[in-house]
Amino acid sequence: MARRTVTCTINGSKREYSVDVRSSLSDMLRGQGGLDSIKHGCDVGECGACTVLIDGQPFNSCIYLAIWAEGKTILTLEGLTDKKGAISDIQQAFIDEGAVQCGFCTPGFIMASVPIITREEPASRDEIRKQVAGNLCRCTGYDKIINAIEKTQHKRIEEKKQK
Numbered sequence: 170m171a172r173r174t175v176t177c178t179i180n181g182s183k184r185e186y187s188v189d190v191r192s193s194l195s196d197m198l199r200g201q202g203g204l205d206s207i208k209h210g211c212d213v214g215e216c217g218a219c220t221v222l223i224d225g226q227p228f229n230s231c232i233y234l235a236i237w238a239e240g241k242t243i244l245t246l247e248g249l250t251d252k253k254g255a256i257s258d259i260q261q262a263f264i265d266e267g268a269v270q271c272g273f274c275t276p277g278f279i280m281a282s283v284p285i286i287t288r289e290e291p292a293s294r295d296e297i298r299k300q301v302a303g304n305l306c307r308c309t310g311y312d313k314i315i316n317a318i319e320k321t322q323h324k325r326i327e328e329k330k331q332k
């Protein structure tokens with residue numbers, strides 16, 4: 170089976186892996202990178218549980234070939250914690266709003282929400298819903314998830330104003 174070396178930046182660190190050319194990015198990140206936040210839900214691009222950011226944009230890593238990650242910058246949920254491992258504001262908001270039950274979908278929802286919570290202007294609830302439309306949750310109902318994203322976005326905008 171053909172293999173290729175992939176060099177990319179993952180959560181701020183340069184990484185190099187030898188991968189089967191047929192491997193998915195989710196397999197590389199979980200299997201070789203040990204990044205367990207990435208979940209295998211459907212493995213066909215329908216549930217969003219494997220969402221990561223690639224060059225700042227959310228992608229379903231189960232349907233993204235590992236070899237396409239050559240030279241790219243990848244962010245996973247692990248990359249949102251600070252150097253001491255403290256969780257980020259968006260993770261805390263999911264806890265505070267009761268947006269986590271089994272937690273299987275949570276990393277994917279949080280990564281899909283990053284473009285919204287890093288925006289300068291507030292997003293409407295409809296915009297937030299659209300942003301995470303590719304992510305499925307079987308436990309919480311979606312309102313609490315939308316609340317957590319909205320709350321984090323408003324908090325960050327307020328913090329920026331005070332600087």
Ligand code: FES
Nearest residue numbers: 210211212217231
């Ligand atoms: S596991 Fe990738 S979209 Fe479901």
Ligand code: FES
Nearest residue numbers: 271274306307308
């Ligand atoms: S919290 Fe269980 S699937 Fe979303």
